Amino acid sequence: MAVFKLPDLGEGLTEAEIVSWHVAVGDTVKVDQTVVEVETAKASVEVPVPFAGRVATLHGAAGEVLTVGSPLITVAEAADFTEPGVVTPEGSGNVLIGYGTPAAQGRRTRRARGARPAAAPTPSTSDRKRVVSPLVRQLARKSGVDLQALAGTGTDGIVSRADVERAIAALTESTAVTESTTQPAAAQFEGDQRIPLRGLRKTVADKLTRSRREIPEATVWVDVDATELLRLRAALNADPDVPKISLLALFARFTVAGLQRFPELNSRVEGDEIVLSKAIHLGFAAQTDRGLVVPVLRDAHTRSVEDLSAALAERTGAARGGALAPADLTGGTFTVNNYGVFGVDGSAAIINHPEVAILGIGRIIDRPWIVGGEVRARSITELTLAFDHRVCDGAVAGGFLRFVADCVENPLRLLRSL
Numbered sequence: 001m002a003v004f005k006l007p008d009l010g011e012g013l014t015e016a017e018i019v020s021w022h023v024a025v026g027d028t029v030k031v032d033q034t035v036v037e038v039e040t041a042k043a044s045v046e047v048p049v050p051f052a053g054r055v056a057t058l059h060g061a062a063g064e065v066l067t068v069g070s071p072l073i074t075v076a077e078a079a080d081f082t083e084p085g086v087v088t089p090e091g092s093g094n095v096l097i098g099y100g101t102p103a104a105q106g107r108r109t110r111r112a113r114g115a116r117p118a119a120a121p122t123p124s125t126s127d128r129k130r131v132v133s134p135l136v137r138q139l140a141r142k143s144g145v146d147l148q149a150l151a152g153t154g155t156d157g158i159v160s161r162a163d164v165e166r167a168i169a170a171l172t173e174s175t176a177v178t179e180s181t182t183q184p185a186a187a188q189f190e191g192d193q194r195i196p197l198r199g200l201r202k203t204v205a206d207k208l209t210r211s212r213r214e215i216p217e218a219t220v221w222v223d224v225d226a227t228e229l230l231r232l233r234a235a236l237n238a239d240p241d242v243p244k245i246s247l248l249a250l251f252a253r254f255t256v257a258g259l260q261r262f263p264e265l266n267s268r269v270e271g272d273e274i275v276l277s278k279a280i281h282l283g284f285a286a287q288t289d290r291g292l293v294v295p296v297l298r299d300a301h302t303r304s305v306e307d308l309s310a311a312l313a314e315r316t317g318a319a320r321g322g323a324l325a326p327a328d329l330t331g332g333t334f335t336v337n338n339y340g341v342f343g344v345d346g347s348a349a350i351i352n353h354p355e356v357a358i359l360g361i362g363r364i365i366d367r368p369w370i371v372g373g374e375v376r377a378r379s380i381t382e383l384t385l386a387f388d389h390r391v392c393d394g395a396v397a398g399g400f401l402r403f404v405a406d407c408v409e410n411p412l413r414l415l416r417s418l
Contacts, residue, residue, distance in 0.1 A: 249309035283332030
């Protein structure tokens with residue numbers, strides 16, 4: 001028997017939750033075949049087995065959390081089984097896809113939603129509803145939510161974690177209203193739904209708490225006329241034969257140019273020192289079914305608007321599909337948060353520790369605006385900058401924000417000089 005233990009996850013991670021098994025007891029596996037998907041605090045990762053043979057034992061079910069070094073899968077040796085030796089650049093080892101040897105990294109799969117092997121039917125699934133994640137099915141079962149009654153909002157009608165959580169909230173609220181008229185106040189909390197704070201959500205919670213605790217944060221904001229920016233984007237995207245450029249890519253390009261002029265905001269605090277980063281690794285907030293993640297575009301200062309737009313689209317899709325490795329979510333030096341997609345104008349964003357600033361972008365909406373002494377309808381957005389007051393004062397923060405605002409209001413003239 002060969003026992004494969006949960007390997008070192010890297011990035012300081014010490015545990016992972018089993019999302020779904022790709023094999024069952026009795027199946028025959030090959031060396032480097034993906035056998036399980038696990039969810040760490042930073043990403044979903046496919047795990048290959050370094051042994052060939054027949055699956056004897058699966059150490060854990062979907063939803064269980066295993067620590068690094070604990071048994072993951074036991075394989076009975078096949079006739080052609082050979083014990084893996086020392087890991088070489090070409091070989092296989094006790095590693096995760098996306099973490100380990102170059103050969104393993106080259107085999108990493110960018111999975112789309114729905115690409116996982118179909119799970120066996122359970123009391124809460126059927127052919128009439130598409131529920132990809134076993135964690136979503138498990139959450140629905142524990143909460144008493146009927147998946148058949150939900151309208152999936154995910155791709156191709158897939159029922160997502162957010163759909164189930166909304167149903168749980170509605171169920172809890174209706175139950176509370178009903179019971180409040182019949183039960184003493186002390187008994188109203190006995191049926192409360194409890195969702196463990198772990199994995200990605202716990203990591204995000206810890207990071208945001210540390211940011212609020214350690215960073216003396218200040219915020220500045222400005223309303224900006226984005227009418228000309230929208231016209232420029234329409235002109236850039238008029239040719240159907242060239243890739244479209246997103247608004248976020250234009251904001252990202254302006255942000256990079258602003259950081260090059262105000263490098264204090266592209267830094268971090270280490271002890272009694274401010275460390276200015278030579279490179280600009282731009283993070284951007286992306287909402288997924290697993291929660292908020294911040295993919296990082298490395299060396300954003302070397303990218304054109306077209307490159308930024310393509311990279312942002314690719315990373316967003318990978319984030320929502322759970323295909324980003326932890327390395328793709330770390331190392332940022334500045335973050336852009338486009339919360340305008342949620343229909344809000346502004347937000348007091350929390351800085352993504354250990355960064356020292358974050359730029360927020362509100363929705364673009366038509367409002368009355370004074371132009372040449374006349375009131376006109378213009379497309380207005382609000383830009384917000386939260387910054388660490390230890391690294392700079394209001395002059396730097398205001399200068400950066402004003403520069404980005406000027407880029408938005410006069411994009412053509414400023415893009416020529418970038």
